[in-house]
Amino acid sequence: xxxxxxxxxxxxxxxxxxxxxxxxxxxxxxxxxxxxxxxxxxxxxxxxxxxxxxxxxxxxxxxxxxxxxxxxxxxxxxxxxxxxxxxxxxxxxxxxxxxxxxxxxxxxxxxxxxxxxxxxxxxxxxxxxxxxxxxxxxxxxxxxxxxxxxxxxxxxxxxxxxxxxxxxxxxxxxxxxxxxxxxxxxxxxxxxxxxxxxxxxxxxxxxxxxxxxxxxxxxxxxxxxxxxxxxxxxxxxxxxxxxxxxxxxxxxxxxxxxxxxxxxxx
Ligand SMILES: Nc1ccn([C@@H]2O[C@H](COP(=O)(O)OP(=O)(O)OP(=O)(O)O)[C@@H](O)[C@H]2O)c(=O)n1
Ligand SMILES: C[C@](O)(CO)[C@H](O)COP(=O)(O)O
Numbered sequence: 001x002x003x004x005x006x007x008x009x010x011x012x013x014x015x016x017x018x019x020x021x022x023x024x025x026x027x028x029x030x031x032x033x034x035x036x037x038x039x040x041x042x043x044x045x046x047x048x049x050x051x052x053x054x055x056x057x058x059x060x061x062x063x064x065x066x067x068x069x070x071x072x073x074x075x076x077x078x079x080x081x082x083x084x085x086x087x088x089x090x091x092x093x094x095x096x097x098x099x100x101x102x103x104x105x106x107x108x109x110x111x112x113x114x115x116x117x118x119x120x121x122x123x124x125x126x127x128x129x130x131x132x133x134x135x136x137x138x139x140x141x142x143x144x145x146x147x148x149x150x151x152x153x154x155x156x157x158x159x160x161x162x163x164x165x166x167x168x169x170x171x172x173x174x175x176x177x178x179x180x181x182x183x184x185x186x187x188x189x190x191x192x193x194x195x196x197x198x199x200x201x202x203x204x205x206x207x208x209x210x211x212x213x214x215x216x217x218x219x220x221x222x223x224x225x226x227x228x229x230x231x232x233x234x235x236x237x238x239x240x241x242x243x244x245x246x247x248x249x250x251x252x253x254x255x256x257x258x259x260x261x262x263x264x265x266x
Contacts, residue, residue, distance in 0.1 A: 030073050042246050073131065073145070088105050132200050
């Protein structure tokens with residue numbers, strides 16, 4: 001479908017989707033929630049991080065395309081910066097996106113957790129599988145997205161893509177006062193640690209329950225499911241699914257994109 005004929009994200013209708021049996025996740029349709037409402041303070045001054053350009057295209061559009069590239073994803077819900085929903089709708093209307101995916105835009109909240117919850121609240125009922133993907137991970141390959149969906153469809157309540165660590169990690173005691181040292185209290189066995197990426201995939205009912213139950217601040221959605229006492233399954237992540245957090249990450253992302261364009265003959 002051309003950009004001109006694709007329905008506006010505001011016009012996308014939940015009724016357009018067929019009902020999937022709640023108990024059968026093997027063929028369940030997946031929706032991706034993309035929290036994109038962060039400021040990007042660690043990236044430095046400028047527009048909200050998701051709206052900053054990567055290879056001339058907003059980072060958010062890369063992230064949306066990464067989700068929509070999967071045939072398993074039939075709805076993408078973008079959680080926009082609170083005052084940026086109109087701009088995000090306009091971006092989705094004016095960039096080429098796969099025709100098999102519908103789009104919704106909702107305003108975000110004060111924290112990532114709150115933004116994800118708002119995205120969940122906007123989901124039409126027929127989606128039994130939900131991915132949560134950071135706008136700040138614009139270059140995740142489609143194979144990683146598909147692996148996460150497959151693992152949820154096979155019955156895991158929660159799935160995270162993860163990679164081994166290159167650095168040794170130390171646990172420290174917080175400094176007693178600013179400028180004071182942070183003594184090391186432990187060195188976890190590196191071979192048992194993983195750096196966790198997104199998209200994280202969930203049985204929808206489980207993720208909704210996790211967000212209703214866990215109210216304290218956490219840094220990812222899977223940890224909320226862990227707190228329910230459920231098992232979170234790990235699938236292989238990908239080095240290109242890194243999070244753009246600091247300025248150097250943007251340099252790396254530009255390089256990865258340039259390499260892809262070279263390989264694709266653009
Ligand atoms: N209130 C918030 C905060 C974060 N996010 C999203 O959560 C993802 C991961 O967060 P992070 O990389 O920490 O982004 P920021 O919060 O923007 O970064 P910073 O902490 O540097 O400001 C990002 O896609 C970000 O847009 C969100 O939707 N709503
Ligand atoms: C969800 C996440 O990307 C998993 O690694 C990460 O925890 C987000 O952390 P942030 O501090 O909100 O960037």
